[in-house]
Amino acid sequence: MQITGQMLIGKKVVFGLAGNAKAIDPSINQEIEPVFGFAITDEVEQACLLAEQAFDSYRTTSLEQRARFLEAIATGIMDLGPVLIERAAQETGLPVARLEGERGRTVNQLRLFAKVVRDGHWLDATIDSALPERAPPRPDLRLQKIALGPVAVFGASNFPLAFSVAGGDTASALAAGCPVVVKAHNAHLGTSELVGRVIQRAVADCALHEGVFSMLIGAGSQVGQQLVAHAAIKAVGFTGSRSGGLALVKTASQRKEPIPVYAEMSSINPVFLLDQALASQTTTLAKNFVDSLTLGAGQFCTNPGLVIAIESAAARQFLQDAARALEDKHAATMLTPGIHQAYLKGTSHLAEISQLQLVAKGQQAESVCAAQAVLSVCSGTTFLTTPALQEEIFGPSSIAILCKDFEEVIAVASSLEGQLTATVHAISDDHAQARKLLPVLEKKAGRILFNGFPTGVEVAHAMVHGGPFPATSDSRSTSVGAAAIERFLRPVCYQGFPADLLPAALQDNNPLQVARMMDGKLTLAS
Numbered sequence: 001m002q003i004t005g006q007m008l009i010g011k012k013v014v015f016g017l018a019g020n021a022k023a024i025d026p027s028i029n030q031e032i033e034p035v036f037g038f039a040i041t042d043e044v045e046q047a048c049l050l051a052e053q054a055f056d057s058y059r060t061t062s063l064e065q066r067a068r069f070l071e072a073i074a075t076g077i078m079d080l081g082p083v084l085i086e087r088a089a090q091e092t093g094l095p096v097a098r099l100e101g102e103r104g105r106t107v108n109q110l111r112l113f114a115k116v117v118r119d120g121h122w123l124d125a126t127i128d129s130a131l132p133e134r135a136p137p138r139p140d141l142r143l144q145k146i147a148l149g150p151v152a153v154f155g156a157s158n159f160p161l162a163f164s165v166a167g168g169d170t171a172s173a174l175a176a177g178c179p180v181v182v183k184a185h186n187a188h189l190g191t192s193e194l195v196g197r198v199i200q201r202a203v204a205d206c207a208l209h210e211g212v213f214s215m216l217i218g219a220g221s222q223v224g225q226q227l228v229a230h231a232a233i234k235a236v237g238f239t240g241s242r243s244g245g246l247a248l249v250k251t252a253s254q255r256k257e258p259i260p261v262y263a264e265m266s267s268i269n270p271v272f273l274l275d276q277a278l279a280s281q282t283t284t285l286a287k288n289f290v291d292s293l294t295l296g297a298g299q300f301c302t303n304p305g306l307v308i309a310i311e312s313a314a315a316r317q318f319l320q321d322a323a324r325a326l327e328d329k330h331a332a333t334m335l336t337p338g339i340h341q342a343y344l345k346g347t348s349h350l351a352e353i354s355q356l357q358l359v360a361k362g363q364q365a366e367s368v369c370a371a372q373a374v375l376s377v378c379s380g381t382t383f384l385t386t387p388a389l390q391e392e393i394f395g396p397s398s399i400a401i402l403c404k405d406f407e408e409v410i411a412v413a414s415s416l417e418g419q420l421t422a423t424v425h426a427i428s429d430d431h432a433q434a435r436k437l438l439p440v441l442e443k444k445a446g447r448i449l450f451n452g453f454p455t456g457v458e459v460a461h462a463m464v465h466g467g468p469f470p471a472t473s474d475s476r477s478t479s480v481g482a483a484a485i486e487r488f489l490r491p492v493c494y495q496g497f498p499a500d501l502l503p504a505a506l507q508d509n510n511p512l513q514v515a516r517m518m519d520g521k522l523t524l525a526s
Contacts, residue, residue: 001083001197003190005036007217008200009043010050010210016043019219023189026093026340026369027333036189039216044226050211051150051179052232057209059147059177063512067114069206070174073166074107074114076198084194088160091188093333093369098296099161106161109168109459109480113175116482120514122176122489125505127518130496139496142506145489147177149234152227154248155185155192156239157335158299164188165195165215168459168480169237169262174212176488181233182215183224187336189217221247228252228261235488238263239301239479242392242470249473262487263473264466266392267420268305269454272409272437274430277451279314285425286321289398290329292453294362294373297332298396299339302421302454305392308412311379311402319400322375323360331365331372332396339394340369346393347374355382356389359400371395380408384415406433410440418468418475419445421454444468446478 005020006013016037023032039047061069077084088099116122123144131138151173156163163169165182173180184192196215203212216223221244228236228251236252238245238261245263252261273285292304309315334340350356355378362373373396380403383389389399403409413422422445426434441448446467457465463481466472472479477487494502504511515524 001080001194003034003087003193005034005189006193007037007039007043008193008196008213008215009047010214011200011204014043016040016217021186021189021219023091023187024336025090026336027367029337029368032090032190036217038218039223041226044216044223044230047181047214047216048150048227048230048232050214051181052211054179054209054211055147055150058179058212061177061208063117063120065206066175066177067117069202069208070110070114070117070171072202072206073199074110076202077103077107077166077195080194080198084191087194088188088191091191092160092335094160094296094335102159102161105459106166109162110166110171112459112482113171113485116485117175120505120512122485123505123514124491125514125516127506127516129519142494142497142502143491144494144503144505145491148488148490149178150232151178151180151488152233152236153180153182154224154236154238154240155182155188157185157187157339158296158301159239160185160188160191161195163239165192166199168484169239172484173235173237173488176485178235178488179212181227182213183227184215184217186217186219224248225251228259229255231255231257234259236261236263237479237487240265242266245473260487261473262477262479264301264420264479265470265472267301267467267471268390268392269302269419269421269423270306270308270413270416271304271423271453272413272425273307273309273315273318274424274426274433275310275312275314276429277425277427278309278312278318280427281425282314282317283321286318287325288453290322290325292455293375293398294326294329294332294396295455297334297371298373299335299394300455302457303396304423304454305398306401307398308401308403308409310406310409311404315402319359319377322400326360326362326373326375329362329373329396331363331367331370333367334369334371334395337369340371343371343393343395343397346391346395347397349388350374350376350393350397350399353386353388355379355386356399362396373397375400377402380404380412383412390417406436410437413437413440413444416444418471420465420467420471421445421447421449423449423452423454425451446471446475
């Protein structure tokens with residue numbers, strides 16, 4: 001498949017005229033052909049209007065047709081073969097093995113949502129039968145969820161496949177019955193075009209309205225802000241910086257019709273090492289922590305940016321073991337020159353905090369955009385009195401916090417902002433302390449891990465990839481897993497309807513054979 005530098009607006013391919021740019025190979029900091037054109041206002045307008053025109057026909061497609069569409073996208077991505085992986089590696093500096101794994105995750109979540117669509121549980125079909133003899137009488141009431149409307153999706157820099165053009169936001173929105181307009185991330189434009197063309201082809205092959213999918217390209221925030229402000233757009237999926245996410249939330253809230261923005265923004269993902277677990281597994285915990293910290297050059301939203309323990313001989317041994325492991329880690333290429341510069345700025349600011357001590361650094365960078373890992377340490381008191389230590393540094397940097405006692409551990413946990421994850425390492429002798437810590441962490445994080453590390457997010461029904469602000473803009477949602485579809489649905493009640501006008505999921509004979517709540521009891525079939 002040829003990369004042309006064009007956007008995809010419905011069934012058309014368009015070279016934007018509002019400026020242009022090339023993708024960059026971060027390993028050598030050089031531009032890659034071809035030139036990509038940026039969208040003008042009229043092209044944003046056209047993509048949004050097409051999505052609006054597609055909405056009614058797409059949201060009423062059969063469950064089977066929508067599921068097959070998602071599966072066609074998954075198959076098309078795999079059919080791109082090495083062309084996709086090679087381009088993604090060139091644009092991101094990520095190793096081939098990592099990208100092949102990410103491709104597998106991307107197609108698996110598309111197939112998961114195909115299964116979710118077929119199952120129909122997301123419809124929440126509910127029937128409360130009429131009670132004409134009751135005083136006052138109760139009418140026949142039936143509920144199902146329907147698609148919210150066209151969704152704007154923003155590709156993420158750190159996952160060129162799984163959180164990008166055909167990533168989780170797109171997959172869950174399409175599964176819900178929402179047309180999607182994607183704003184491709186400028187860090188991987190060629191990768192985005194390849195995947196976008198797969199979706200465009202699947203739309204045509206499945207005989208869907210062309211407006212079900214469009215992909216735009218733009219510089220800075222202009223195209224994104226236009227998308228979020230457009231009246232046709234009814235929800236937004238975003239993964240990126242806190243500043244970027246909050247800018248979109250502001251625009252969405254100031255519209256004549258405010259809309260939800262599901263923004264995943266920033267998280268430092270604390271790891272708590274309780275006493276007995278730390279004493280009995282010191283070296284193993286140190287090695288696994290460093291592996292998690294440096295995975296993918298630390299460019300994961302679940303990167304462990306804090307590790308918390310009580311001051312002890314075991315804690316000091318942990319730092320020594322972690323230092324040795326870190327010093328063996330090679331500097332890894334970061335995704336873009338901009339991300340690399342932000343990482344250098346963030347670690348430089350940390351070095352200026354006098355009460356923060358350097359524990360160790362990884363090996364020095366040999367290429368222009370490579371990140372040298374950094375581990376620092378401070379006391380619990382320092383952390384509690386230094387707000388800057390809660391700021392996310394996107395990359396392989398972490399801070400160890402040595403607390404004077406367990407009460408200070410609780411104080412540190414209580415002071416944290418909202419997080420995507422929180423991790424507890426404990427053995428049975430630590431469970432009394434864990435019982436006191438866990439209620440605090442439940443208020444702080446969307447996913448709590450026990451005896452693991454947070455990097456790695458399973459695509460499954462029970463997964464939650466979200467959390468209280470500023471981890472996300474809406475703590476009630478997840479951007480990964482089957483429940484991600486809920487973001488793009490809303491309930492409708494049908495009161496006193498004639499049988500022949502009811503949606504299929506609510507008809508008495510249950511033609512879709514979906515699970516339903518019937519007069520307060522769950523039923524699996526008619």
